[in-house]
Amino acid sequence: MQRVTIAQVAERAGVSTATVSRVLSRRGQVSAAVERKVRRAADDLGYQVNVIARALRNSRTDTVGMVVPSITNPFFTSLVESVEHALGKEGKELFLCDARSDPRIEARRLASLAARNVDGIIVSPSHGVDSRPAVQQTADRLPLVQLDRFVDGTTTDWVGVDDVAAMRQVMDHLHDGGARSAAFIGSLMTHSSTEQRFAGFRRRAEELNIEVKPDQVLLGDYSVEWGEAAVARLIAEGGLPDALVCADDLIALGATRACRAHGFVVPQQVQVTGYDDIEFSRLAEPALTTVHQPRDRIAAEAVRLLAAASLAKDAERGPHARISLVPTLVVRDSTRATQTPPDRI
């Protein structure tokens, strides 16, 4: 159970700990003969560096921390996977934390990551406002990149997609399919992502002359249940519009399900769109039209930014980057294809 230390390897090889360290970390000059002896001894004893001790000395851990609002949301899960993959190429590891969509838990996680001397942090903040203190404070102490969502009024690097451009594509597509009225189902405006998506939705709706009744903008949270509840409410309060634009796929899946449960045919009577392109969106009945986020690109950019920030020490930190990538619309069966003759033109 007790671990093998560098001192034991040194003794066995008949050299000093300094030499062992030089061999094992490939720094400094060591004669071939000694190198062989040391490696031999290390292998025999099954030596493994103590990452903790090394980290203390080097104040580098080769570990990046990541905090997401919810690990059960498939979008974040696959984002995490992409990030881990990107980090792997740099020989770094990922320390993943779930904030349970609670800014207080999020703050604890961030503090804990900082205390662990991670080399940098990637965070998708849980709340557009309440997450600010913790995020800003953490960003002051070490490299930090916000992903997908961002906190209002913070100055850190950010990588995400252009929600407004995405919504323009969605609306154009729905319009092509004959939609003349639409509802928006999102989360409370406490996430930048909902804000942006709603802004894009509203602007393009106006331009295309698609009607959006004030009481058909429903805000809850990112969950299947909320999608179901929102549709139930719409139906109870006067019926469905031509299209339901949802701020994420979970909501859209719930919405679709509720439509069908209430006897509405998707997409003939109501078109439904999602956002994120999680795996299950393709399995729904009907398969969901949604916005595909380029997760690998997002992850790669985030990792690149972190690496850059680690190099540029304190003083010389330049202005922060805001990288927004262009997402693509994935047309499936929950909307009407352009070819389909619209119902009422």
Place this chain on the structure above:
Amino acid sequence: MQRVTIAQVAERAGVSTATVSRVLSRRGQVSAAVERKVRRAADDLGYQVNVIARALRNSRTDTVGMVVPSITNPFFTSLVESVEHALGKEGKELFLCDARSDPRIEARRLASLAARNVDGIIVSPSHGVDSRPAVQQTADRLPLVQLDRFVDGTTTDWVGVDDVAAMRQVMDHLHDGGARSAAFIGSLMTHSSTEQRFAGFRRRAEELNIEVKPDQVLLGDYSVEWGEAAVARLIAEGGLPDALVCADDLIALGATRACRAHGFVVPQQVQVTGYDDIEFSRLAEPALTTVHQPRDRIAAEAVRLLAAASLAKDAERGPHARISLVPTLVVRDSTRATQTPPDRI
């Protein structure tokens, strides 16, 4: 950017580092006046312990490592969430790793966790045989609990569900619904979970006199795609049996989808069952009948075992525990309820 150390706090408070440490870690006697001074100084400077240094000294990190085959599989994701929750109550944190279903990556992760001095490891091994060396080796060095799946021939603690009992429930239910023949769609027999589930399936099928054609046992992997492919193959090779018993929900979702795509009505013409009860199983069309795993219980037991193992030092490690919990069948719409008169009796 540079961190505040205990020495700076000590200087500011006009005491020694020892005293500061005693105050901050609530150990040893310190007069009220001094305590106040120290806390004051610590707050003023925004002191935060350096977890790395503490870990080096104490050789405890209050961190548990967890390795799962795939973080994109919703079952594991929710298991992770449960574990994190259970650990939180003990003031411990979770370091999560994804093995990408590859025993080699898994081995690297395990080694890396050990090098980081985690206090214990929870692993759901990727492979029933190839994972052995790494798992056993790691278990020899620190407390380790296997979750859900386990590796053949290892002697470590394990927590999971009684797959055989679960399959008995599944088969009884299908039989009640009139099934007289069935196919099994699972992963290759490289996971203990598939093995156990198949064993339970086969045994109960015999007892109930349900026909299982040898070529209707299809083994692939835990994925939606495989479920789809397997059904396509069954149809091509002579048609579907009365029931499709799937080793997990992803497979079942794919299978259901394929059935419908080929014009088979579920559950009237084919009954389908899953395993795990992931969230999306309830959203499928039709909603999936599946086996619910008591994730919170599993997680709690695992955490308890780890804590126990950490206490009992080396020598006195008793025999290893194998805890199997009883899962429950969740009947939804992809099978025929008992009441429904079977088609052909």
Place this chain on the structure above:
DNA sequence: CACCTCAATGCAATCGATTACAGTCGAGTT
């Protein structure tokens, strides 16, 4: 042959927090 250079190696300090041990001091005992 005296002296210099440079590769190879060892010594010891260092990272930051914890803690065994020792010293100080005031109050209580005899």
Place this chain on the structure above:
DNA sequence: AACTCGACTGTAATCGATTGCATTGAGGTG
């Protein structure tokens, strides 16, 4: 008054790996 006890506090060692500086010695130069 001398002594004991215990509450506080400080000194310094410790965890394990890394690294600046010093040392050694072989080979080269004038």
